[in-house]
Amino acid sequence: MPPDAPPPASPLPDRPEPPRFPVNLAAPDLAPWQDGNAGIPGVHSFAAEEPGPHLLVMALVHGNEIAGAILLDRLLRTRPVPLRGRITLAFANFDAYARFTPEDPTASRFIDEDMNRVWDEATLAGPRKSSELKRARQLRPVIDQADVVLDLHSMLWPSDALILAGRSPRAAQLAAQIGVPPVVVADDGHAAGRRIIDYARFADADGIRAALLIEAGQHWEEATVATMEASFRRAARKLSLLPPARGEAALPRGRIAHxxxxxxxxxxxxxxxxxxxxxxxxxxxxxxxxxxxxxxxxxxxxxxxxxxxxxxxxxxxxxxxxxxxx
CATH class of the missing domain: 2.40.50.630 (OB fold (Dihydrolipoamide Acetyltransferase, E2P))
Known part of the structure:
Protein backbone atom coordinates (compact mmCIF):
# COMPACT_ATOMS: atom_id res chain seq x y z
CA MET A 1 0.00 0.00 0.00
CA PRO A 2 1.42 3.44 -0.89
CA PRO A 3 2.51 5.46 2.16
CA ASP A 4 -0.03 8.21 1.45
CA ALA A 5 -2.95 5.83 0.89
CA PRO A 6 -5.76 5.91 3.46
CA PRO A 7 -5.99 2.94 5.81
CA PRO A 8 -8.52 0.29 4.81
CA ALA A 9 -11.97 0.84 6.25
CA SER A 10 -12.83 -1.31 9.25
CA PRO A 11 -15.67 -3.72 8.54
CA LEU A 12 -18.94 -2.67 10.11
CA PRO A 13 -19.95 -5.05 12.88
CA ASP A 14 -23.06 -7.15 12.33
CA ARG A 15 -23.85 -6.90 16.06
CA PRO A 16 -23.43 -3.29 17.23
CA GLU A 17 -22.35 -2.51 20.74
CA PRO A 18 -25.56 -1.88 22.75
CA PRO A 19 -25.96 1.54 24.37
CA ARG A 20 -25.62 2.09 28.09
CA PHE A 21 -28.69 3.32 29.94
CA PRO A 22 -28.91 3.64 33.74
CA VAL A 23 -30.70 0.89 35.66
CA ASN A 24 -32.95 2.74 38.08
CA LEU A 25 -34.90 -0.29 39.26
CA ALA A 26 -33.93 -3.09 41.61
CA ALA A 27 -34.65 -6.57 40.29
CA PRO A 28 -37.00 -8.32 42.74
CA ASP A 29 -36.41 -11.70 44.32
CA LEU A 30 -38.83 -14.00 42.53
CA ALA A 31 -37.97 -17.13 44.52
CA PRO A 32 -41.31 -17.01 46.42
CA TRP A 33 -43.18 -17.19 43.10
CA GLN A 34 -41.18 -19.90 41.33
CA ASP A 35 -43.59 -22.78 42.02
CA GLY A 36 -46.83 -21.04 41.10
CA ASN A 37 -50.26 -22.25 42.15
CA ALA A 38 -51.70 -23.35 38.79
CA GLY A 39 -49.65 -26.43 37.95
CA ILE A 40 -47.12 -24.50 35.86
CA PRO A 41 -43.98 -22.97 37.44
CA GLY A 42 -44.22 -19.20 37.79
CA VAL A 43 -47.95 -19.07 37.04
CA HIS A 44 -50.36 -17.82 39.73
CA SER A 45 -54.12 -17.80 39.19
CA PHE A 46 -56.92 -16.28 41.27
CA ALA A 47 -60.58 -17.04 40.56
CA ALA A 48 -63.86 -15.58 41.79
CA GLU A 49 -66.99 -17.62 42.44
CA GLU A 50 -68.90 -15.64 39.83
CA PRO A 51 -68.00 -16.59 36.25
CA GLY A 52 -66.40 -14.04 33.99
CA PRO A 53 -63.49 -13.43 31.63
CA HIS A 54 -59.99 -14.73 32.24
CA LEU A 55 -57.31 -12.02 32.19
CA LEU A 56 -53.71 -13.25 31.86
CA VAL A 57 -50.93 -10.77 32.67
CA MET A 58 -47.47 -11.84 31.51
CA ALA A 59 -44.06 -10.43 32.43
CA LEU A 60 -40.47 -11.35 31.57
CA VAL A 61 -41.07 -12.64 28.06
CA HIS A 62 -37.72 -10.86 27.78
CA GLY A 63 -35.59 -11.55 30.82
CA ASN A 64 -34.08 -8.07 31.10
CA GLU A 65 -37.44 -6.23 31.07
CA ILE A 66 -37.74 -6.27 34.83
CA ALA A 67 -40.44 -3.60 35.22
CA GLY A 68 -43.11 -6.23 34.56
CA ALA A 69 -41.56 -8.54 37.15
CA ILE A 70 -41.70 -5.72 39.71
CA LEU A 71 -45.40 -5.16 39.03
CA LEU A 72 -46.29 -8.86 39.27
CA ASP A 73 -44.26 -9.17 42.47
CA ARG A 74 -46.25 -6.25 43.97
CA LEU A 75 -49.57 -7.72 42.87
CA LEU A 76 -48.74 -11.15 44.26
CA ARG A 77 -47.78 -9.67 47.63
CA THR A 78 -51.25 -8.15 47.90
CA ARG A 79 -53.02 -11.06 46.12
CA PRO A 80 -55.50 -9.81 43.51
CA VAL A 81 -59.10 -10.75 44.32
CA PRO A 82 -61.31 -10.60 41.23
CA LEU A 83 -65.00 -9.76 41.53
CA ARG A 84 -65.72 -12.32 38.83
CA GLY A 85 -63.81 -14.48 36.40
CA ARG A 86 -60.10 -15.07 36.85
CA ILE A 87 -56.85 -13.10 36.99
CA THR A 88 -53.65 -15.02 36.20
CA LEU A 89 -50.13 -13.63 36.62
CA ALA A 90 -47.27 -15.38 34.81
CA PHE A 91 -43.49 -14.91 34.82
CA ALA A 92 -42.39 -16.11 31.39
CA ASN A 93 -38.60 -16.46 31.16
CA PHE A 94 -37.19 -17.23 34.61
CA ASP A 95 -33.97 -18.60 33.15
CA ALA A 96 -33.10 -15.41 31.28
CA TYR A 97 -34.13 -13.27 34.26
CA ALA A 98 -31.75 -15.23 36.50
CA ARG A 99 -28.87 -13.87 34.40
CA PHE A 100 -29.92 -10.22 34.78
CA THR A 101 -27.23 -7.90 36.12
CA PRO A 102 -27.24 -4.08 36.19
CA GLU A 103 -23.63 -4.16 34.92
CA ASP A 104 -24.73 -5.70 31.60
CA PRO A 105 -28.52 -5.31 31.56
CA THR A 106 -29.14 -6.06 27.88
CA ALA A 107 -27.40 -9.45 27.93
CA SER A 108 -30.29 -11.31 29.61
CA ARG A 109 -32.99 -10.67 27.01
CA PHE A 110 -33.09 -14.41 26.28
CA ILE A 111 -31.04 -17.60 26.59
CA ASP A 112 -31.20 -19.10 23.08
CA GLU A 113 -33.73 -17.07 21.10
CA ASP A 114 -36.36 -14.36 21.44
CA MET A 115 -39.37 -15.89 23.21
CA ASN A 116 -41.63 -13.40 21.45
CA ARG A 117 -40.86 -14.76 17.99
CA VAL A 118 -41.92 -18.41 18.38
CA TRP A 119 -45.73 -18.25 18.56
CA ASP A 120 -46.75 -20.01 15.37
CA GLU A 121 -48.12 -23.53 15.32
CA ALA A 122 -45.34 -24.98 13.16
CA THR A 123 -42.66 -23.78 15.58
CA LEU A 124 -44.50 -24.66 18.79
CA ALA A 125 -45.42 -28.14 17.56
CA GLY A 126 -42.19 -28.76 15.66
CA PRO A 127 -39.01 -30.60 16.63
CA ARG A 128 -36.78 -27.56 17.20
CA LYS A 129 -35.43 -27.15 20.72
CA SER A 130 -34.36 -24.12 22.73
CA SER A 131 -34.74 -22.83 26.27
CA GLU A 132 -37.39 -20.33 25.15
CA LEU A 133 -39.36 -22.85 23.09
CA LYS A 134 -39.41 -25.27 26.00
CA ARG A 135 -40.88 -22.56 28.23
CA ALA A 136 -43.35 -21.38 25.56
CA ARG A 137 -44.66 -24.92 25.22
CA GLN A 138 -44.96 -25.12 29.00
CA LEU A 139 -46.93 -21.84 29.13
CA ARG A 140 -49.15 -22.65 26.17
CA PRO A 141 -51.96 -24.32 28.18
CA VAL A 142 -52.60 -21.23 30.31
CA ILE A 143 -52.39 -18.96 27.26
CA ASP A 144 -54.96 -21.22 25.58
CA GLN A 145 -57.31 -20.68 28.54
CA ALA A 146 -57.11 -16.87 28.57
CA ASP A 147 -59.73 -14.54 27.12
CA VAL A 148 -57.53 -11.44 27.30
CA VAL A 149 -53.73 -11.28 27.55
CA LEU A 150 -51.69 -8.27 28.64
CA ASP A 151 -48.08 -8.95 27.66
CA LEU A 152 -45.94 -6.43 29.58
CA HIS A 153 -42.83 -5.06 27.86
CA SER A 154 -40.49 -2.10 28.01
CA MET A 155 -38.16 -0.46 25.50
CA LEU A 156 -34.42 0.17 25.29
CA TRP A 157 -34.56 3.35 23.21
CA PRO A 158 -36.40 6.52 24.24
CA SER A 159 -40.00 6.24 23.10
CA ASP A 160 -43.51 7.21 24.10
CA ALA A 161 -45.41 4.31 25.64
CA LEU A 162 -47.87 2.49 23.36
CA ILE A 163 -49.99 -0.62 22.95
CA LEU A 164 -49.37 -3.06 20.10
CA ALA A 165 -52.56 -4.82 18.98
CA GLY A 166 -51.28 -6.92 16.09
CA ARG A 167 -53.67 -7.70 13.26
CA SER A 168 -56.86 -7.95 15.34
CA PRO A 169 -59.40 -5.09 15.08
CA ARG A 170 -60.99 -6.54 18.23
CA ALA A 171 -57.72 -6.11 20.15
CA ALA A 172 -57.23 -2.58 18.82
CA GLN A 173 -60.68 -1.54 20.00
CA LEU A 174 -60.11 -3.04 23.45
CA ALA A 175 -56.76 -1.23 23.70
CA ALA A 176 -58.42 2.07 22.74
CA GLN A 177 -61.02 1.54 25.46
CA ILE A 178 -58.31 0.87 28.06
CA GLY A 179 -56.63 4.13 27.06
CA VAL A 180 -53.29 3.56 28.86
CA PRO A 181 -50.98 4.01 27.04
CA PRO A 182 -52.97 6.37 24.82
CA VAL A 183 -51.53 5.28 21.43
CA VAL A 184 -52.58 1.94 19.94
CA VAL A 185 -50.60 0.52 17.02
CA ALA A 186 -52.13 -2.11 14.73
CA ASP A 187 -49.35 -3.94 12.93
CA ASP A 188 -48.37 -7.15 11.14
CA GLY A 189 -45.54 -8.11 13.47
CA HIS A 190 -41.95 -9.02 12.62
CA ALA A 191 -40.32 -10.91 9.79
CA ALA A 192 -38.32 -12.84 12.40
CA GLY A 193 -41.35 -14.65 13.87
CA ARG A 194 -44.75 -14.40 15.53
CA ARG A 195 -45.34 -12.73 18.88
CA ILE A 196 -47.80 -13.87 21.55
CA ILE A 197 -50.29 -11.29 20.23
CA ASP A 198 -49.97 -12.94 16.79
CA TYR A 199 -50.80 -16.38 18.21
CA ALA A 200 -53.69 -17.88 16.22
CA ARG A 201 -56.03 -17.94 19.22
CA PHE A 202 -55.92 -14.13 19.41
CA ALA A 203 -55.39 -13.24 15.75
CA ASP A 204 -58.39 -15.23 14.49
CA ALA A 205 -60.71 -12.73 12.78
CA ASP A 206 -63.78 -14.73 13.89
CA GLY A 207 -62.60 -15.23 17.46
CA ILE A 208 -63.70 -13.47 20.64
CA ARG A 209 -60.35 -13.28 22.45
CA ALA A 210 -57.71 -10.55 22.42
CA ALA A 211 -54.05 -10.08 23.28
CA LEU A 212 -52.25 -6.77 23.76
CA LEU A 213 -48.55 -6.02 24.03
CA ILE A 214 -47.97 -3.11 26.40
CA GLU A 215 -44.78 -1.20 25.56
CA ALA A 216 -44.85 0.82 28.77
CA GLY A 217 -41.74 2.98 28.44
CA GLN A 218 -38.00 2.64 28.79
CA HIS A 219 -36.40 -0.28 30.56
CA TRP A 220 -35.43 0.16 34.19
CA GLU A 221 -37.53 3.24 35.03
CA GLU A 222 -40.16 3.49 37.78
CA ALA A 223 -42.46 5.42 35.45
CA THR A 224 -42.61 2.31 33.28
CA VAL A 225 -43.82 0.21 36.21
CA ALA A 226 -46.48 2.85 36.94
CA THR A 227 -47.71 2.73 33.33
CA MET A 228 -47.90 -1.06 33.44
CA GLU A 229 -49.94 -0.95 36.65
CA ALA A 230 -52.33 1.68 35.25
CA SER A 231 -52.81 -0.41 32.10
CA PHE A 232 -53.49 -3.57 34.12
CA ARG A 233 -55.97 -1.90 36.46
CA ARG A 234 -57.87 -0.19 33.65
CA ALA A 235 -58.05 -3.47 31.72
CA ALA A 236 -59.26 -5.36 34.79
CA ARG A 237 -61.92 -2.70 35.46
CA LYS A 238 -62.98 -2.68 31.83
CA LEU A 239 -63.57 -6.43 32.14
CA SER A 240 -65.35 -5.89 35.52
CA LEU A 241 -62.78 -8.03 37.28
CA LEU A 242 -61.87 -5.24 39.74
CA PRO A 243 -64.16 -2.59 41.28
CA PRO A 244 -64.17 0.95 39.86
CA ALA A 245 -61.56 3.26 41.36
CA ARG A 246 -62.91 6.11 43.45
CA GLY A 247 -62.35 9.48 41.87
CA GLU A 248 -60.60 8.03 38.82
CA ALA A 249 -60.84 10.55 36.01
CA ALA A 250 -62.32 9.43 32.74
CA LEU A 251 -59.74 9.13 29.97
CA PRO A 252 -60.25 9.74 26.27
CA ARG A 253 -60.16 6.70 24.01
CA GLY A 254 -56.76 5.75 22.76
CA ARG A 255 -55.81 6.78 19.23
CA ILE A 256 -55.37 3.91 16.78
CA ALA A 257 -52.60 4.03 14.19
CA HIS A 258 -52.19 1.41 11.47
Whole structure:
Protein backbone atom coordinates (compact mmCIF):
# COMPACT_ATOMS: atom_id res chain seq x y z
CA MET A 1 0.00 0.00 0.00
CA PRO A 2 1.42 3.44 -0.89
CA PRO A 3 2.51 5.46 2.16
CA ASP A 4 -0.03 8.21 1.45
CA ALA A 5 -2.95 5.83 0.89
CA PRO A 6 -5.76 5.91 3.46
CA PRO A 7 -5.99 2.94 5.81
CA PRO A 8 -8.52 0.29 4.81
CA ALA A 9 -11.97 0.84 6.25
CA SER A 10 -12.83 -1.31 9.25
CA PRO A 11 -15.67 -3.72 8.54
CA LEU A 12 -18.94 -2.67 10.11
CA PRO A 13 -19.95 -5.05 12.88
CA ASP A 14 -23.06 -7.15 12.33
CA ARG A 15 -23.85 -6.90 16.06
CA PRO A 16 -23.43 -3.29 17.23
CA GLU A 17 -22.35 -2.51 20.74
CA PRO A 18 -25.56 -1.88 22.75
CA PRO A 19 -25.96 1.54 24.37
CA ARG A 20 -25.62 2.09 28.09
CA PHE A 21 -28.69 3.32 29.94
CA PRO A 22 -28.91 3.64 33.74
CA VAL A 23 -30.70 0.89 35.66
CA ASN A 24 -32.95 2.74 38.08
CA LEU A 25 -34.90 -0.29 39.26
CA ALA A 26 -33.93 -3.09 41.61
CA ALA A 27 -34.65 -6.57 40.29
CA PRO A 28 -37.00 -8.32 42.74
CA ASP A 29 -36.41 -11.70 44.32
CA LEU A 30 -38.83 -14.00 42.53
CA ALA A 31 -37.97 -17.13 44.52
CA PRO A 32 -41.31 -17.01 46.42
CA TRP A 33 -43.18 -17.19 43.10
CA GLN A 34 -41.18 -19.90 41.33
CA ASP A 35 -43.59 -22.78 42.02
CA GLY A 36 -46.83 -21.04 41.10
CA ASN A 37 -50.26 -22.25 42.15
CA ALA A 38 -51.70 -23.35 38.79
CA GLY A 39 -49.65 -26.43 37.95
CA ILE A 40 -47.12 -24.50 35.86
CA PRO A 41 -43.98 -22.97 37.44
CA GLY A 42 -44.22 -19.20 37.79
CA VAL A 43 -47.95 -19.07 37.04
CA HIS A 44 -50.36 -17.82 39.73
CA SER A 45 -54.12 -17.80 39.19
CA PHE A 46 -56.92 -16.28 41.27
CA ALA A 47 -60.58 -17.04 40.56
CA ALA A 48 -63.86 -15.58 41.79
CA GLU A 49 -66.99 -17.62 42.44
CA GLU A 50 -68.90 -15.64 39.83
CA PRO A 51 -68.00 -16.59 36.25
CA GLY A 52 -66.40 -14.04 33.99
CA PRO A 53 -63.49 -13.43 31.63
CA HIS A 54 -59.99 -14.73 32.24
CA LEU A 55 -57.31 -12.02 32.19
CA LEU A 56 -53.71 -13.25 31.86
CA VAL A 57 -50.93 -10.77 32.67
CA MET A 58 -47.47 -11.84 31.51
CA ALA A 59 -44.06 -10.43 32.43
CA LEU A 60 -40.47 -11.35 31.57
CA VAL A 61 -41.07 -12.64 28.06
CA HIS A 62 -37.72 -10.86 27.78
CA GLY A 63 -35.59 -11.55 30.82
CA ASN A 64 -34.08 -8.07 31.10
CA GLU A 65 -37.44 -6.23 31.07
CA ILE A 66 -37.74 -6.27 34.83
CA ALA A 67 -40.44 -3.60 35.22
CA GLY A 68 -43.11 -6.23 34.56
CA ALA A 69 -41.56 -8.54 37.15
CA ILE A 70 -41.70 -5.72 39.71
CA LEU A 71 -45.40 -5.16 39.03
CA LEU A 72 -46.29 -8.86 39.27
CA ASP A 73 -44.26 -9.17 42.47
CA ARG A 74 -46.25 -6.25 43.97
CA LEU A 75 -49.57 -7.72 42.87
CA LEU A 76 -48.74 -11.15 44.26
CA ARG A 77 -47.78 -9.67 47.63
CA THR A 78 -51.25 -8.15 47.90
CA ARG A 79 -53.02 -11.06 46.12
CA PRO A 80 -55.50 -9.81 43.51
CA VAL A 81 -59.10 -10.75 44.32
CA PRO A 82 -61.31 -10.60 41.23
CA LEU A 83 -65.00 -9.76 41.53
CA ARG A 84 -65.72 -12.32 38.83
CA GLY A 85 -63.81 -14.48 36.40
CA ARG A 86 -60.10 -15.07 36.85
CA ILE A 87 -56.85 -13.10 36.99
CA THR A 88 -53.65 -15.02 36.20
CA LEU A 89 -50.13 -13.63 36.62
CA ALA A 90 -47.27 -15.38 34.81
CA PHE A 91 -43.49 -14.91 34.82
CA ALA A 92 -42.39 -16.11 31.39
CA ASN A 93 -38.60 -16.46 31.16
CA PHE A 94 -37.19 -17.23 34.61
CA ASP A 95 -33.97 -18.60 33.15
CA ALA A 96 -33.10 -15.41 31.28
CA TYR A 97 -34.13 -13.27 34.26
CA ALA A 98 -31.75 -15.23 36.50
CA ARG A 99 -28.87 -13.87 34.40
CA PHE A 100 -29.92 -10.22 34.78
CA THR A 101 -27.23 -7.90 36.12
CA PRO A 102 -27.24 -4.08 36.19
CA GLU A 103 -23.63 -4.16 34.92
CA ASP A 104 -24.73 -5.70 31.60
CA PRO A 105 -28.52 -5.31 31.56
CA THR A 106 -29.14 -6.06 27.88
CA ALA A 107 -27.40 -9.45 27.93
CA SER A 108 -30.29 -11.31 29.61
CA ARG A 109 -32.99 -10.67 27.01
CA PHE A 110 -33.09 -14.41 26.28
CA ILE A 111 -31.04 -17.60 26.59
CA ASP A 112 -31.20 -19.10 23.08
CA GLU A 113 -33.73 -17.07 21.10
CA ASP A 114 -36.36 -14.36 21.44
CA MET A 115 -39.37 -15.89 23.21
CA ASN A 116 -41.63 -13.40 21.45
CA ARG A 117 -40.86 -14.76 17.99
CA VAL A 118 -41.92 -18.41 18.38
CA TRP A 119 -45.73 -18.25 18.56
CA ASP A 120 -46.75 -20.01 15.37
CA GLU A 121 -48.12 -23.53 15.32
CA ALA A 122 -45.34 -24.98 13.16
CA THR A 123 -42.66 -23.78 15.58
CA LEU A 124 -44.50 -24.66 18.79
CA ALA A 125 -45.42 -28.14 17.56
CA GLY A 126 -42.19 -28.76 15.66
CA PRO A 127 -39.01 -30.60 16.63
CA ARG A 128 -36.78 -27.56 17.20
CA LYS A 129 -35.43 -27.15 20.72
CA SER A 130 -34.36 -24.12 22.73
CA SER A 131 -34.74 -22.83 26.27
CA GLU A 132 -37.39 -20.33 25.15
CA LEU A 133 -39.36 -22.85 23.09
CA LYS A 134 -39.41 -25.27 26.00
CA ARG A 135 -40.88 -22.56 28.23
CA ALA A 136 -43.35 -21.38 25.56
CA ARG A 137 -44.66 -24.92 25.22
CA GLN A 138 -44.96 -25.12 29.00
CA LEU A 139 -46.93 -21.84 29.13
CA ARG A 140 -49.15 -22.65 26.17
CA PRO A 141 -51.96 -24.32 28.18
CA VAL A 142 -52.60 -21.23 30.31
CA ILE A 143 -52.39 -18.96 27.26
CA ASP A 144 -54.96 -21.22 25.58
CA GLN A 145 -57.31 -20.68 28.54
CA ALA A 146 -57.11 -16.87 28.57
CA ASP A 147 -59.73 -14.54 27.12
CA VAL A 148 -57.53 -11.44 27.30
CA VAL A 149 -53.73 -11.28 27.55
CA LEU A 150 -51.69 -8.27 28.64
CA ASP A 151 -48.08 -8.95 27.66
CA LEU A 152 -45.94 -6.43 29.58
CA HIS A 153 -42.83 -5.06 27.86
CA SER A 154 -40.49 -2.10 28.01
CA MET A 155 -38.16 -0.46 25.50
CA LEU A 156 -34.42 0.17 25.29
CA TRP A 157 -34.56 3.35 23.21
CA PRO A 158 -36.40 6.52 24.24
CA SER A 159 -40.00 6.24 23.10
CA ASP A 160 -43.51 7.21 24.10
CA ALA A 161 -45.41 4.31 25.64
CA LEU A 162 -47.87 2.49 23.36
CA ILE A 163 -49.99 -0.62 22.95
CA LEU A 164 -49.37 -3.06 20.10
CA ALA A 165 -52.56 -4.82 18.98
CA GLY A 166 -51.28 -6.92 16.09
CA ARG A 167 -53.67 -7.70 13.26
CA SER A 168 -56.86 -7.95 15.34
CA PRO A 169 -59.40 -5.09 15.08
CA ARG A 170 -60.99 -6.54 18.23
CA ALA A 171 -57.72 -6.11 20.15
CA ALA A 172 -57.23 -2.58 18.82
CA GLN A 173 -60.68 -1.54 20.00
CA LEU A 174 -60.11 -3.04 23.45
CA ALA A 175 -56.76 -1.23 23.70
CA ALA A 176 -58.42 2.07 22.74
CA GLN A 177 -61.02 1.54 25.46
CA ILE A 178 -58.31 0.87 28.06
CA GLY A 179 -56.63 4.13 27.06
CA VAL A 180 -53.29 3.56 28.86
CA PRO A 181 -50.98 4.01 27.04
CA PRO A 182 -52.97 6.37 24.82
CA VAL A 183 -51.53 5.28 21.43
CA VAL A 184 -52.58 1.94 19.94
CA VAL A 185 -50.60 0.52 17.02
CA ALA A 186 -52.13 -2.11 14.73
CA ASP A 187 -49.35 -3.94 12.93
CA ASP A 188 -48.37 -7.15 11.14
CA GLY A 189 -45.54 -8.11 13.47
CA HIS A 190 -41.95 -9.02 12.62
CA ALA A 191 -40.32 -10.91 9.79
CA ALA A 192 -38.32 -12.84 12.40
CA GLY A 193 -41.35 -14.65 13.87
CA ARG A 194 -44.75 -14.40 15.53
CA ARG A 195 -45.34 -12.73 18.88
CA ILE A 196 -47.80 -13.87 21.55
CA ILE A 197 -50.29 -11.29 20.23
CA ASP A 198 -49.97 -12.94 16.79
CA TYR A 199 -50.80 -16.38 18.21
CA ALA A 200 -53.69 -17.88 16.22
CA ARG A 201 -56.03 -17.94 19.22
CA PHE A 202 -55.92 -14.13 19.41
CA ALA A 203 -55.39 -13.24 15.75
CA ASP A 204 -58.39 -15.23 14.49
CA ALA A 205 -60.71 -12.73 12.78
CA ASP A 206 -63.78 -14.73 13.89
CA GLY A 207 -62.60 -15.23 17.46
CA ILE A 208 -63.70 -13.47 20.64
CA ARG A 209 -60.35 -13.28 22.45
CA ALA A 210 -57.71 -10.55 22.42
CA ALA A 211 -54.05 -10.08 23.28
CA LEU A 212 -52.25 -6.77 23.76
CA LEU A 213 -48.55 -6.02 24.03
CA ILE A 214 -47.97 -3.11 26.40
CA GLU A 215 -44.78 -1.20 25.56
CA ALA A 216 -44.85 0.82 28.77
CA GLY A 217 -41.74 2.98 28.44
CA GLN A 218 -38.00 2.64 28.79
CA HIS A 219 -36.40 -0.28 30.56
CA TRP A 220 -35.43 0.16 34.19
CA GLU A 221 -37.53 3.24 35.03
CA GLU A 222 -40.16 3.49 37.78
CA ALA A 223 -42.46 5.42 35.45
CA THR A 224 -42.61 2.31 33.28
CA VAL A 225 -43.82 0.21 36.21
CA ALA A 226 -46.48 2.85 36.94
CA THR A 227 -47.71 2.73 33.33
CA MET A 228 -47.90 -1.06 33.44
CA GLU A 229 -49.94 -0.95 36.65
CA ALA A 230 -52.33 1.68 35.25
CA SER A 231 -52.81 -0.41 32.10
CA PHE A 232 -53.49 -3.57 34.12
CA ARG A 233 -55.97 -1.90 36.46
CA ARG A 234 -57.87 -0.19 33.65
CA ALA A 235 -58.05 -3.47 31.72
CA ALA A 236 -59.26 -5.36 34.79
CA ARG A 237 -61.92 -2.70 35.46
CA LYS A 238 -62.98 -2.68 31.83
CA LEU A 239 -63.57 -6.43 32.14
CA SER A 240 -65.35 -5.89 35.52
CA LEU A 241 -62.78 -8.03 37.28
CA LEU A 242 -61.87 -5.24 39.74
CA PRO A 243 -64.16 -2.59 41.28
CA PRO A 244 -64.17 0.95 39.86
CA ALA A 245 -61.56 3.26 41.36
CA ARG A 246 -62.91 6.11 43.45
CA GLY A 247 -62.35 9.48 41.87
CA GLU A 248 -60.60 8.03 38.82
CA ALA A 249 -60.84 10.55 36.01
CA ALA A 250 -62.32 9.43 32.74
CA LEU A 251 -59.74 9.13 29.97
CA PRO A 252 -60.25 9.74 26.27
CA ARG A 253 -60.16 6.70 24.01
CA GLY A 254 -56.76 5.75 22.76
CA ARG A 255 -55.81 6.78 19.23
CA ILE A 256 -55.37 3.91 16.78
CA ALA A 257 -52.60 4.03 14.19
CA HIS A 258 -52.19 1.41 11.47
CA UNK A 259 -48.73 0.40 10.33
CA UNK A 260 -48.30 1.14 6.65
CA UNK A 261 -44.76 -0.16 6.37
CA UNK A 262 -42.51 -2.33 8.52
CA UNK A 263 -38.89 -1.51 7.75
CA UNK A 264 -36.60 -4.52 8.16
CA UNK A 265 -32.86 -3.94 7.90
CA UNK A 266 -31.44 -5.77 4.88
CA UNK A 267 -27.82 -4.78 5.56
CA UNK A 268 -25.63 -4.31 8.60
CA UNK A 269 -25.31 -0.61 7.69
CA UNK A 270 -28.82 0.58 8.52
CA UNK A 271 -28.51 4.20 9.73
CA UNK A 272 -31.06 6.84 10.69
CA UNK A 273 -30.24 10.33 9.45
CA UNK A 274 -30.72 11.78 12.91
CA UNK A 275 -31.88 10.70 16.35
CA UNK A 276 -35.59 9.92 16.27
CA UNK A 277 -37.79 9.27 19.29
CA UNK A 278 -40.50 6.65 19.18
CA UNK A 279 -43.85 8.38 18.91
CA UNK A 280 -42.46 11.22 16.82
CA UNK A 281 -44.68 12.27 13.91
CA UNK A 282 -43.02 13.32 10.62
CA UNK A 283 -45.31 15.91 8.99
CA UNK A 284 -44.47 15.48 5.30
CA UNK A 285 -44.54 12.37 3.11
CA UNK A 286 -41.37 11.36 1.25
CA UNK A 287 -39.15 12.67 4.06
CA UNK A 288 -35.83 10.81 4.06
CA UNK A 289 -35.30 9.30 7.52
CA UNK A 290 -32.75 6.50 7.06
CA UNK A 291 -30.38 4.64 4.77
CA UNK A 292 -30.18 0.85 4.55
CA UNK A 293 -26.86 0.53 2.83
CA UNK A 294 -27.55 2.51 -0.36
CA UNK A 295 -31.35 2.21 -0.13
CA UNK A 296 -33.32 5.25 1.01
CA UNK A 297 -36.05 4.91 3.64
CA UNK A 298 -38.71 7.62 3.25
CA UNK A 299 -42.02 8.32 4.95
CA UNK A 300 -44.87 6.97 2.79
CA UNK A 301 -47.48 9.56 3.82
CA UNK A 302 -48.01 12.81 5.71
CA UNK A 303 -48.15 12.74 9.52
CA UNK A 304 -46.16 9.52 9.69
CA UNK A 305 -45.86 8.01 13.18
CA UNK A 306 -42.49 6.43 13.96
CA UNK A 307 -43.04 3.30 16.00
CA UNK A 308 -40.06 2.27 18.14
CA UNK A 309 -37.15 3.20 15.86
CA UNK A 310 -34.06 1.17 16.75
CA UNK A 311 -30.78 3.00 15.98
CA UNK A 312 -28.75 -0.21 16.38
CA UNK A 313 -30.56 -2.67 14.13
CA UNK A 314 -29.24 -6.09 13.19
CA UNK A 315 -29.67 -7.30 9.64
CA UNK A 316 -33.00 -9.10 9.33
CA UNK A 317 -34.54 -7.29 12.29
CA UNK A 318 -37.17 -4.56 12.45
CA UNK A 319 -35.63 -1.08 12.33
CA UNK A 320 -38.85 0.96 12.57
CA UNK A 321 -42.52 0.72 11.79
CA UNK A 322 -44.24 3.58 9.99
CA UNK A 323 -47.89 4.17 10.86
CA UNK A 324 -50.84 6.41 10.07
CA UNK A 325 -53.52 7.46 12.56
CA UNK A 326 -57.16 6.68 11.79
Missing amino acids: VTRTVTATTCRFTFLREFRGGEVIPERNTLIALDGEAEIRTPHDNCLLVMPSPHTLRGHTAVRLAKFD
